[in-house]
Amino acid sequence: MTETEKDQFADLLAEALRAGPGTLPWREALSKISANSSSADEYQLLLSTREHLEKGRSFREIRAGAGFTRKLMDGLEQDQKRGDSRGIPTPTIIAILAVAAIVGALAWIGYHMLPRGDAGHSTTDLAATYFTTELASAKFTGVMPAGWRAIGTLPLDATDGLRPFADDQTAGGGIVLATPIAADEPFAFEVELKLAHPGDGLVAQIFVSTSGDFSEDRATSSHELLWSLRGKSQEVVLDGRVLPTSSSNLKDGTVRVRIVMNHDQAIVECNGQRLWSGSHGLAAAPRWPGVRFIRSTPDGKPGVEVRNIRVLKGSAENKAD
Amino acid sequence: MRRTQEDDRQAFSLLYERYSASVLSNLYRMLGNLEDVESIGQEVFLRAFRFRATYRYPQKFSTWLFTITRNLAINQSRRRRRSPIRNITELHLDGMDISGDPYQVAARATDDVEKREEIARVLIALDTLPMDQKEVIVLGIFQDLSYAEMEDITGTKAVTLRSRMFHGLKRLARSVGVVEEKG
Numbered sequence: 448m449t450e451t452e453k454d455q456f457a458d459l460l461a462e463a464l465r466a467g468p469g470t471l472p473w474r475e476a477l478s479k480i481s482a483n484s485s486s487a488d489e490y491q492l493l494l495s496t497r498e499h500l501e502k503g504r505s506f507r508e509i510r511a512g513a514g515f516t517r518k519l520m521d522g523l524e525q526d527q528k529r530g531d532s533r534g535i536p537t538p539t540i541i542a543i544l545a546v547a548a549i550v551g552a553l554a555w556i557g558y559h560m561l562p563r564g565d566a567g568h569s570t571t572d573l574a575a576t577y578f579t580t581e582l583a584s585a586k587f588t589g590v591m592p593a594g595w596r597a598i599g600t601l602p603l604d605a606t607d608g609l610r611p612f613a614d615d616q617t618a619g620g621g622i623v624l625a626t627p628i629a630a631d632e633p634f635a636f637e638v639e640l641k642l643a644h645p646g647d648g649l650v651a652q653i654f655v656s657t658s659g660d661f662s663e664d665r666a667t668s669s670h671e672l673l674w675s676l677r678g679k680s681q682e683v684v685l686d687g688r689v690l691p692t693s694s695s696n697l698k699d700g701t702v703r704v705r706i707v708m709n710h711d712q713a714i715v716e717c718n719g720q721r722l723w724s725g726s727h728g729l730a731a732a733p734r735w736p737g738v739r740f741i742r743s744t745p746d747g748k749p750g751v752e753v754r755n756i757r758v759l760k761g762s763a764e765n766k767a768d
Numbered sequence: 769m770r771r772t773q774e775d776d777r778q779a780f781s782l783l784y785e786r787y788s789a790s791v792l793s794n795l796y797r798m799l800g801n802l803e804d805v806e807s808i809g810q811e812v813f814l815r816a817f818r819f820r821a822t823y824r825y826p827q828k829f830s831t832w833l834f835t836i837t838r839n840l841a842i843n844q845s846r847r848r849r850r851s852p853i854r855n856i857t858e859l860h861l862d863g864m865d866i867s868g869d870p871y872q873v874a875a876r877a878t879d880d881v882e883k884r885e886e887i888a889r890v891l892i893a894l895d896t897l898p899m900d901q902k903e904v905i906v907l908g909i910f911q912d913l914s915y916a917e918m919e920d921i922t923g924t925k926a927v928t929l930r931s932r933m934f935h936g937l938k939r940l941a942r943s944v945g946v947v948e949e950k951g
Contacts, residue, residue: 507796
């Protein structure tokens with residue numbers, strides 16, 4: 448017998464064993480077993496066992512008695528009376544409730560713990576707010592602008608723009624608004640930068656911090672929402688976590704970054720394109736907007752400079768229609 | 769079944785009359801416990817009526833019904849908590865006293881005493897089979913369902929069911945001493 452023939456015979460035997468004595472597969476299997484002497488005895492015994500089962504077909508053959516049928520019909524009637532409320536069995540209800548609870552918990556976690564890409568009405572309201580009243584600004588004419596204070600240890604050149612001096616010092620330095628903005632005060636923080644072949648060794652950041660304490664070495668604080676540029680690659684970072692954005696690499700030239708914020712929402716834009724919006728999750732503490740440079744490798748020319756800065760005040764009364 | 773789906777209780781009664789013996793016998797063969805058969809049998813038909821909207825033509829009604837039966841039987845055998853045995857006269861099933869005794873079944877099948885003994889032993893050995901092998905023998909031989917129908921009911925491929933049939937019968941033969949152990 449070839450392998451194919453063996454498979455065919457196995458199928459035939461299985462069918463004969465199911466169908467039972469007197470059927471066509473049974474007769475065919477019998478004839479093939481006779482021709483296949485090697486395992487004939489074993490197959491014959493299987494067929495013999497099957498014949499015993501055939502003779503015992505009435506084993507445990509029962510029927511419903513009148514009492515059984517009456518009980519069932521009563522059950523059906525009660526079932527129908529209970530109507531559709533019984534339609535969903537208790538385990539299904541429990542399963543639905545369990546799923547609803549899990550989804551609810553995940554939604555709560557998502558709402559409270561994760562930064563959201565779209566914060567609904569609150570962000571919409573923020574985006575529709577006009578910021579017309581200038582709270583502060585900074586132009587760079589060779590000296591540190593009034594109303595701003597220096598942070599960090601990286602020496603900065605404020606001549607016709609703000610940039611790190613071209614040297615090998617690896618540290619962070621920048622400027623921050625001297626007087627913070629109240630947490631419940633909506634404001635826009637606008638910074639214009641100029642890019643000219645920026646290298647990867649220098650990071651430029653535009654931030655809003657909830658703390659006035661900045662580290663000496665890097666000029667950073669613990670809780671911040673910031674826009675960051677390394678080389679020509681930009682990202683938005685919240686409390687150290689890089690947020691998902693639709694940002695693309697920037698080109699040399701002027702870059703305008705805008706962070707708009709109120710007590711719980713924020714929008715980060717670059718060149719008019721929204722990079723991220725949502726709940727910032729920052730504490731209800733005074734806001735410290737600022738810019739900084741962090742040099743990680745000594746690579747000479749900065750390639751990026753801050754041209755000017757504006758902080759604008761908004762209010763609920765001057766929303767756009 | 770279409771009429772049953774339109775809430776026709778009379779139509780459901782006809783289906784019940786036609787299939788109740790098959791369902792109850794199947795449960796009895798699988799569970800071997802008459803109390804379970806009575807309670808699960810009730811539940812099978814209650815569920816069939818309750819969930820009649822989930823039946824979809826052209827699936828065979830018997831296949832759909834046996835799927836419900838099988839699921840309930842499996843659940844029952846998993847959590848089998850045998851309550852104290854009740855007096856058998858409390859059960860509302862017909863034919864249980866005769867058909868449940870393998871020797872009585874065998875006696876009605878043949879006058880050959882030696883054969884009677886072998887038949888009875890094969891029937892007794894059914895309860896010693898693993899559940900999956902017993903199931904394919906009960907459905908395929910006692911309920912006369914094809915491998916394709918069993919595939920639909922159990923969700924197990926026909927090739928596997930054929931193998932279970934073969935090994936189940938081999939085990940039955942061995943357990944009653946008609947097949948010598950090989951290799």
